[in-house]
Every structure is written in C-alpha cells, then in structure tokens.
Amino acid sequence: MKHSVREAYDLWAESYDSMSNVTRDLDALLLRQDLDCEELGQVLELGCGTGKNTRWLQERGTVPGLDFSDPMMEVCRRAAPAATLKQADIRQAWPVDDDCFDGVVVSLVLEHVEDLEHIAAESARVLRKGGWVRISELHPCQQARGKSAHFCRDSQRIEPEVFLHTRREFAGAFECFGFVLQKEHEAHSEALGSGSLPRLLVMTSPSESPRFEAAALRSERWESAASESGLTAPV
Ligand SMILES: C[S@@+](CC[C@H](N)C(=O)[O-])C[C@H]1O[C@@H](n2cnc3c(N)ncnc32)[C@H](O)[C@@H]1O
Numbered sequence: 001m002k003h004s005v006r007e008a009y010d011l012w013a014e015s016y017d018s019m020s021n022v023t024r025d026l027d028a029l030l031l032r033q034d035l036d037c038e039e040l041g042q043v044l045e046l047g048c049g050t051g052k053n054t055r056w057l058q059e060r061g062t063v064p065g066l067d068f069s070d071p072m073m074e075v076c077r078r079a080a081p082a083a084t085l086k087q088a089d090i091r092q093a094w095p096v097d098d099d100c101f102d103g104v105v106v107s108l109v110l111e112h113v114e115d116l117e118h119i120a121a122e123s124a125r126v127l128r129k130g131g132w133v134r135i136s137e138l139h140p141c142q143q144a145r146g147k148s149a150h151f152c153r154d155s156q157r158i159e160p161e162v163f164l165h166t167r168r169e170f171a172g173a174f175e176c177f178g179f180v181l182q183k184e185h186e187a188h189s190e191a192l193g194s195g196s197l198p199r200l201l202v203m204t205s206p207s208e209s210p211r212f213e214a215a216a217l218r219s220e221r222w223e224s225a226a227s228e229s230g231l232t233a234p235v
Pocket residue numbers: 005006009024027046047048049050051052053066067068069072088089090091106107108109112113149
C-alpha cells in the first residue's frame with residue numbers, strides 16, 4: 001500500500017529500529033568507518049529518523065537533526081538526548097542559518113525527495129567554505145530491481161513514495177552548486193554474501209576541491225554484477 005512519505009514514517013517509527021534491515025545496518029557501519037575522527041565540528045543531519053547515526057555523530061560534534069516525522073524524532077530524542085532536533089520538511093527552506101556547518105550528513109532519505117537540486121542548493125547555503133556533504137542511499141541498481149524502503153504492519157506492506165535517482169543525477173545536482181565529487185563507494189552487504197549487487201551508493205563532496213575522482217573511484221564491480229544479472233545500469 002502506497003503512503004505519503006511522512007505518514008509511512010509516522011507509522012514505521014515504533015518498529016524501525018527493531019526490524020531486520022540490511023540497508024540500515026550497512027549504512028550505520030560505513031558511516032562510522034567514513035567519519036571516524038575525534039572532532040567532526042558542526043554537522044547538520046537531514047532525515048535523522050530514529051537516531052541510528054545521531055548519537056554517534058553527536059559524540060563527535062554538534063549535530064542538529066532535521067526530520068518531518070514527529071514519531072521518528074521522538075525515538076531519536078530518547079537515543080540522542082543531547083541532539084537539537086527540529087521538525088522540518090527538507091524539500092522546503094531549511095530552518096538553519098547560512099554558513100554555519102562543517103558538514104551535512106544524509107542517509108537513506110533522498111530516495112524520498114524528487115528535487116535533488118534543492119538539497120544541493122540548501123547544502124551550499126548552510127555550509128561554511130570548504131564544508132562537505134556525505135550522501136548514503138539505496139543503490140540505484142537496487143531501486144531498478146524494484147527494491148525500496150518498506151515495512152509490514154498488520155499484514156500490510158507499507159511503502160513510502162520513492163523516486164529513482166541515478167548516480168549521475170546525485171553528482172550532477174551537487175556539481176551545479178560548486179560541489180566536487182571527492183569519493184564514491186558502492187557498498188556490498190556481507191550479510192547478503194559475495195556476488196550480490198551493491199546495496200548502497202555513498203558519495204562525499206567537499207564544496208571546494210580541485211579534484212574530481214568520480215571516474216577513478218567508480219566501481220567496476222557494479223557494472224560486472226549488473227551485466228551478469230542482465231540489468232541495464234541506472235548510472
Ligand atoms: C529511512 S529513514 C532514515 C533515517 C536515518 N537517516 C537512518 O539512516 O536511519 C528516512 C527518514 O527521512 C525522513 N524524511 C523523508 N523525507 C523527508 C523530508 N522531505 N523532510 C524531512 N524528513 C524526511 C523520514 O521521516 C525518516 O525519518
């Protein structure tokens with residue numbers, strides 16, 4: 001059953017952390033590897049959800065979180081009591097000042113947002129010079145196979161609305177606002193075994209960098225795995 005994104009997450013909040021979810025767990029693992037340092041500075045977390053990453057980020061910096069689902073944020077408040085959470089729809093202007101963040105973190109949210117350029121424009125507005133954005137999303141090839149965020153409740157499958165964004169669209173939207181793709185990683189889940197298609201697409205962009213490493217970092221594995229399974233690459 002299709003639901004508006006907000007309605008679906010309002011219903012999902014109570015079981016989101018306890019349900020088995022390979023994508024959620026892989027993102028948690030990779031975020032901790034990628035951002036492992038003592039001091040992250042001021043980080044804005046978009047779609048903080050139930051706080052899977054919020055508390056960890058909070059221990060390394062100051063982390064306001066934005067989300068539009070009150071029930072998800074209620075769980076987050078228990079998980080990360082020190083975090084400042086604001087209810088906001090990230091498709092609209094973000095309720096934060098210009099030039100005040102070192103980083104923007106967004107995990108498993110942008111599949112629900114059609115207009116990536118708005119997210120890039122707002123990121124450029126709120127970041128200090130040299131700030132960075134880390135995006136981690138269900139890989140487009142998984143979406144092309146019909147996978148998307150969903151859960152079951154009272155024997156009903158509940159699916160928040162999703163949009164398919166290719167890796168070119170993610171990178172392109174941010175490049176329009178002066179970001180340069182620095183690192184891209186197509187992550188596989190060990191839980192699903194070797195040979196599985198990549199589960200997550202993780203991109204990090206600093207707003208200032210002479211380098212463009214996307215081509216070099218683009219994984220060959222995805223293309224070979226996709227051709228073996230007869231998929232058209234949504235890249
Ligand atoms: C799959 S959960 C991910 C939560 C968390 N980032 C994580 O990795 O566990 C997606 C979250 O994004 C939020 N979200 C989706 N669209 C949003 C929007 N337009 N504005 C604010 N929050 C949004 C949902 O309410 C939900 O909490």
